[in-house]
Amino acid sequence: MSEALLEHATVTIAVGSKSFAAAARLFAPEVRRSVLMLYAWCRHCDDVVDGQELGFAAVPLDALAAAEALARLEAQTRRAYAGEAMAEPAFAAFQEVALRCKIAPQYAFDHLAGFAMDVQEARYETLDDTLRYCYHVAGVVGLMMATIMGASGPAVLDRACDLGIAFQLTNIARDIVDDAHIERCYLPAQWLREAGIAQAELALPKQRAALATVAARLVDEAEPYYASATQGLAALPLRSAWAIATAHRVYRQIGIEVKARGASAWDERVGTSRTTKLWLLLRGGADALASRFRKPGSARPAALWQRPTRAADRHAGPAAAV
Known part of the structure; x- marks a missing residue:
């Protein structure tokens, strides 16, 4: 059963996130296993609520069905933490990593x-x-990942959270038009009004030039979060630091590419080529090595968004297997 769970998680990340799958190979085996298990649960929950399969459209749920699906996910998560037997592979995987690594509920x-x-x-x-x-x-997710890698302390966890936020800002910029097709928009409405874009027209070609300015603005907003996250590398084991630094480089490059393409950024899904990923992997390795010799960084900028609570930090323990 244990190996079947790992296989399930490996297939899930290979299909669901090619960008992160490449970086995940760099983790030490036990850490990688836990990371994959966590990803499988995150992907499963996202798919269940969206009526998708591995991030791809299947049968969209109406509002009532989505709410019921979310309630089931919450109940299953409580049972997983209670140690009950989990039939769903994604929840069995989550239960393994959550209990072993003491991820705060x-x-x-x-x-x-x-x-x-x-x-x-x-x-x-x-x-x-x-x-x-x-x-x-x-x-x-950055907080859960940091827990898996044995990082602890509010300051370090803040940096892990910053990286997750930076990743998501990049994803939003890349996926604006795809999200609009399913009637979702994560862009600040204030920004859209300033750019003269009606939310209902986000996916229309006539709005691409204006949309490019909004996307560039969002990519720029991600930069201080990427910079802050770099300060957390020193707290991670070297292989984990390499994996995270590589993911950092890959996602940031996607944002750079979205900004560079301007109005054509949504003609096809922006990603990084195999050659580019290899180059960024090498640069990530250099970042990880440099973090071993870096002096303690400056304080986290006060202007950055602060996660709502640190209360859970006291209940999250470093991973036993790290």
């Missing part, structure tokens, strides 16, 4: 709260609203 439920924002069709009026969504769907 609050982190898991904060993540599910991000899916609730989708189910409730939350509106994002300001950048702070968008950042709050980014925290729930990605920043808190």
Whole structure:
């Protein structure tokens, strides 16, 4: 059963996130196993609420069905933490990593709260609203990942959360048009008004030039979070630092490419080539090595969005296998 779970998780990340799958290979075996298990659960929860399969459209759920699906996910998560037998592979995988690595339950439920924002069709009026969504769907994943890698302490966890937020800001910029096709928008409504774009027209070709300015603005907003996250590398084991630094480089490059393409950024899905990934992997290795000799970084900029609570930090323990 254990190996079957690992195989399930490996296939899930290979299909669901090619960008992160490449970086995940760099983790030490036990850490990689836990990372894959966590990813499988995150992907499963996202798919269940969206009526998708591995991130690809299947049968979209109506509002009532999505709310019921979310309630089931919350109940299953509680049972997983209670140690009950899990029939669903993604939840069996999550139970293994959550209990072994002592991932704070609050982190898991904060993540599910991000899916609730989708189910409730939350509106994002300001950048702070968008950042709050980014925290729930990605920043808190950074907190869980840091726990798996043995990192602890609020300051280090803040940096891990910053990286998740940066990743999600990049994803939002890349996927604006795809999200619009399923009637979702995570861009600040204030920004759209300033750019003269009606939300209902986000996917229209006539708006691409204006949309490019909004996307560039979002990519720029991700930069200080990427910079802050770099300061957390020193707290990670070397192989983990290499994997995270590589993921950092790959996702940041996607944002750079979105900005560089301008109005053509949504003609096809922006990604990184195999050659580029290899180059970024090498640069990530250099970043990880440099972190071994870096002096303690400056304090986290006060202007950055602060995650809502650190209370769960006291209940998250470093991974036993790290």
